[in-house]
Amino acid sequence: MTQQTDGTTRRTALNRERVLRAAVAHADRSGIEALSMRSLAQELGVVPMALYKHVANKDELLAGMVDIVIAEMDETDVVGGTAEDGGTAPAVEQADWKGAVRRRILAARRALLRHLWAARVIESRTAPTPGALGYLDALIGTFRSGGLSADLTHHAMHALGSRLWGFTQELLPAAPDTDAQVQAAALADLALRYPHIAEIAAGGAHDEDTVVGRGCDDQFEFEFALDLLLDGVERLHRQGWSSAGRT
Template sequence: MAQQKGTVRRTPLSRERVLSAAVVLADESGVESLSMRKLAQELGVVPMALYKHVANKEELLDGMVDVIVGEIDAAASGEDWKSAVRQRVLAARQILLRHPWARRVIESRTNKSPVVLEYMNAMIGMFRSGGFSVDLTHHVMHAMGSRMWGFTQEVFDDSGSAPEEVPPAVLHMMAEKYPHVMEIAMRADHDNESVVGQGCDDQFEFEFALDLLLDGFERLHEQGWTSRRGTVQR
């Protein structure tokens, strides 16, 4: 029996195992509570063992983003650029819904890893393969912004919590002073279960904005738009 116990070997620690465990911890407890010490405990190792695979917390977060981006379905079965882009973006959104913490981490990253660059390159390639000029594609990517990753940065937080949390007198004052803002912000016809982060970024709103953008890109492409004076090429 002792001999058998001696042959039992612990699963070797690897960068992939470290990153996967970090993603699971962030899913369970939130990325704010993630620490190298807590991650080491989860893996059954001393904290110093982690530094052989990730240099610090920032590199850990970079790697976690790589894991998330790697989960996005890269298959683009659409027959044209528009359906292919739409499919890829909505696939990214499904991953962000699965890992709500990833939005804040993606926004905080300043370095672009090879995994992230490959994703961006593939997205750009969809427009270029669709016949978009480099000029138009440049502006398209700016317009896509965070939507490329499956989320948007919302103006209003109309998740429905305001009426319970804000005193009626304050709401009345706000409505008198900023009537147009309040009539929009107080709308409650959203699916709170599908929100990515804060605000009204539900599935309907996300697809509504995405389709507006794609329709606009298509119109500009067909018109031969150029950024030179923002005109249409004749």
């Protein structure tokens, strides 16, 4: 917060970038619920009013934080560019559009795993941020550079849904942490009432440390669904599919 110079104390100047990065670090450490303009100001060693020179309100702060995280989605494992490209679609060989899309989406997932609060904030936004629009534009450009029609790309984006951002909504709420005996009794009761759900719940591998908490949204399930969708889009592309031909 401060620097010592020749026996005097000089406060490090605030700017928008520093405010946003401090807010991201605050949320990473304490959770998004603990973030407020007051708590952020305290962490930066300034009065709350000093923050409003750089962000108009809490909503603008959250929008800026989202764009910080989205910039990380473009920084690694993306063919032909980084976040500095300003959302420009990477140049891809037509044969590798699927691999390029996959790498971009998995880079997004890694960013969200570093910032576990971000998925909820992205979902809650009522209007896309400039960073979000740039990310989506680049992703669409990857499909189009690969030779996919605008029509098929449109439907592929819908099918991928929140996976474009690196997360999916859990199918069922995660069970609360209980001891093994209580869990066994609950599963037995579930099997009596809803046998098919119980069969699936008992049959799949579960991850105790996933992006959404205990449940099935682990890396394997995410990549399985992503590959299933991209394989389907590739098949339709090869068939020359168009929504105009649907019945």
